[in-house]
Amino acid sequence: MTNVVALGGGPSLLWFLTRGTGTAALLALGFMVALGVANKGAFSRFGLTAFAVDELHRYTAAVALLLLGTHILTAILDPFAGIGLLAAVVPGTTAYRPLWVGLGAVAFDLLLVVYLSSKVRLRLPYRLWRGLHWLAWPLYPLALLHAFGTGSDSRFGWFIIAALFSVGLVGAAALQRLLTSALSPTARYTALAALAAGGLVFGLWLIQGPLAPNWAKRAGTPQALLARSSR
Amino acid sequence: MSRLPAGALPRLLSANADRPPTLAEHESRHGPLPTAAAKELVELAAAAALRGRGGGGFPLAAKLGAVLEQRRNEPAVVVNGVEADPFSLKDATLLATNPHLVLDGAQAAALALGAPAVVVAVGSRHRQALVGVTHAARERPYRRPAITVRTVPDRYILGQESALIGYLNGKKGLPVFGFAPYRKGLGGRPTLVSNVETFAQLGLLLHHGERWFRAIGEPAEPGSALITVWEGSGEPTLTEVALGTPLATVLGGPPATPTLVGGLGGGWLPSGWTGRWSRRDLAAAGSALGCGAAWILPEGACPLGETARLLRFAAAAGAAQCGPCRFGTAELALLFARLCGGDKAVLGELEEVAGLLVGRGACSHPDGTARLAASALAAFPDGVEAHLRHGPCPACRLQAGASPDGLQERRRPRRQGPKPATPATWSGERWR
Amino acid sequence: MAVRRLQIDPTACDGRGVCAELLPELIDLDRWGYPLLREPLVPARLLPLARRAVAACPKAAVRLQEEGRPATPPRGMFF
Secondary structure (H helix, E strand, O other): OOOOOOOOOOHHHHHHHHHHHHHHHHHHHHHHHHHOOOOOHHHHHHHHHHHHHHHHHHHHHHHHHHHHHHHHHHHHHHOOOOOOHHOOOOOOOOOOOHHHHHHHHHHHHHHHHHHHHHHOOHHHOOHHHHHHHOHHHHHHHHHHHHHHHOOOOOOOOOHHHHHHHHHHHHHHHHHHHHHHHHOOHHHHHHHHHHHHHHHHHHHHHHOOOOOOOOHHHOOOHHHHHHHHOOO | OOOOOOOOOOOOEEEEEEEEOOOHHHHHOOOOOOOOOOHHHHHHHHHOOOOOOOOOOEEEHHHHHHHHOOOOOOEEEEEEEEOOOOOOHHHHHHHHOOHHHHHHHHHHHHHHHOOEEEEEEEEEOOHHHHHHHHHHHHHHHOOOOOOEEEEEOOOOOHHHHHHHHHHOOOOOOOOOOOOOOOOOOOOHHEEEEEEEHHHHHHHHHHHHHHHHOOEOOOOOOEEEEEEEEEOOOOOOOOEEEEEEOOOHHHHOOOOOEEEEHHHHHOOEEEOOOOEEEEEHHHHHHOOOOOOEEEOOOOOOOHHHHHHHHHHHHHHHHOOOOHHHHHHHHHHHHHHHHHHHOOOOHHHHHHHHHHHHHHOOOOOOOOHHHHHHHHHHHOOOOOHHHHHHHHHOOOHHHOOOOOOOOOOOOOEEEOOOOOOOOOOOOOOOOHHO | OOEEEEEOOOOOOOOOOOOHHHHHOOEEOOOOOOOOOOOOOOHHHHHHHHHHHHOOOOOOOEEEEOOOOOOOOOOOOOO
């Protein structure tokens, strides 16, 4: 089902790499966030100690960063969408779907901040590190929106499955955390409701947005590129 | 040169019966503000074996030396007059009745260390102390080091050095782990922080010299000490004694009833105790010199019931920062109450929990609480046995007991105004 | 050979127990889940684990102190 364009001047190998590593990065981010969010102590009955879960969390973060680096590099090198170096970190500077690519840039910025601050965690005051780490919360939804909004593969089954698997991981981890933490009933139900509402809103957006026809145009793909691809 | 006879008491407490001495009166008794070079000061404090009178008992010479070693910044001097232990009134009384002596010690130390200012922290409930020390500071002609008096909320934990300095620095007043005030204290500067009475003793030492200072007290720890005595349900009195004086001499006979010595973090002495009022003797008896307070139980009160009540207060008064203290003190209070109620099974667990408290916090609050409980069990084995066999005694059931003012349980510091303290009665015949 | 001392900041510690998982030879957990240092001195063979414990503590409450020097943070774990 891949959209292979045989003519020259169409999407290149780099463009495929961008999409591939982007999807892989979304999966890695899903693992990363899930491992960070989950209540690590609750896994002891599976023989998984808290420090092991934590170290896995750090490893997947590094993997995600690596994949993201490749994703961004290939996107910049590829002439198809005309994304420049600046666009990797500054949102809104591309002609190609500025909003959705911009979200990705913001997500990448956040990941950099969170990752780098965690590398020097012990040299920072604890509260500062903790405050910065909270930036990981908007990071994942932004990455998700970017993935569906920008991705040319939004309608393809393999991408949707991968993305939903990633979302599922994060959702399951959030659920596990909410159900096993010591919270007041009010706090617990409010959080669960917020989680459900978030999932619902996201689902609705998906249905009327990227999964609906003509998304490429609505998302801001430049006219020239629209004409080239057969969508 | 000394104007005061060496072996006489009182030294710390003023001779004036009705009002604090003016600066002129103070100088005629002790002399003008003594000055000493830094090294001289450290040597003097070491030679006189002067130890802190706030409860920690840390050698002052070591504190001075540590601040001196730091050359980066201008140091600071903080006088800890928070006195939040409900059993102690000595610091407030000193500041109210003889503030110039305290300020002499503080200013001399500041001059020697090169500190530009002295901060006197006073607990907000000690109104007369605030008035006394503020007035005295204004009376003094010496411009540097400047003396600032700061009021501090009436919270138990703020009497602890690191919590106090944190509060004065504008942060939360909670104890800090690995606190090194001699390196980073008030405003991030090397700070000498010590108790009001310690500075007063330093003042005496500087005015009259080491030989004079050693004329009373013990060779290991010379000098005098202030004791807040609570006898029965009466008003507390403040007594100055030479260290090493037998308790029987202090009280006019061995205590007829159980006595809690050292404040909230101290320990019980059984009735008829014949030991001496010294750091070593009290520690050997399972108690502690602490803040220098002695609560002689009224007749008919039950020391175990009172301990249960004090443990509840201690659990509520902690900072609730360190897990073992927060949970341990609460559990200790609960277990002790059950002990009084006749539950036989708790004895072993009590000892275990008390053991889990020692050295597990950032301050010595858990240690003191454990000591309070352990000393009660050790000093009253018959009482423990009786309670386990017959359940709570009438006194326990009432849990009344004449208690010092201010001993109220609260989960959080109160928002209302400070409670006025009842300082020791300012009347000549009450001093000894 | 430098002597290394393990310290736990009780004001930061939340009783998560990660340090006890990594260093059961030196750290026990008390009845409330808080660490009990059986022995503050770290033998050379346990030093890598001790460093991992310092890095792994979620509240950054574990410190490794070399004799005479203030506690310094360890190097990062990956790359």
